[in-house]
Amino acid sequence: MALNEVMTPENPRWNEFADILAEAINAQDEPGVSDCKHDFSSTRKILTEMGNIDIEASINVFMENGGYCDCEIILNVDPGPEDEDFEEEEEI
Numbered sequence: 001m002a003l004n005e006v007m008t009p010e011n012p013r014w015n016e017f018a019d020i021l022a023e024a025i026n027a028q029d030e031p032g033v034s035d036c037k038h039d040f041s042s043t044r045k046i047l048t049e050m051g052n053i054d055i056e057a058s059i060n061v062f063m064e065n066g067g068y069c070d071c072e073i074i075l076n077v078d079p080g081p082e083d084e085d086f087e088e089e090e091e092i
């Protein structure tokens, strides 16, 4: 019996999930334009393909963090590279 993981930003596979999801809804190129159907259809498909994910528990976490559909997961749940606590400083 495999233990299913919950997909959260702390999950080691989060970036993999977020990348595929962003690509699936075209959120990466133009933030205002996406193919989001305002449901979790892409999320469910990706998590199913990744395997060993508790999809319902993961979606509950997304909703708790303001992600009520595929695009909102990218917008509100994904911490994104720019939110990380380091800044690129160029020192000469």
Ligand SMILES: [Zn+2]
Residues within 6 Å of the ligand: 036, 037, 038, 039, 069, 070, 071, 072
């Ligand atoms: Zn959406």
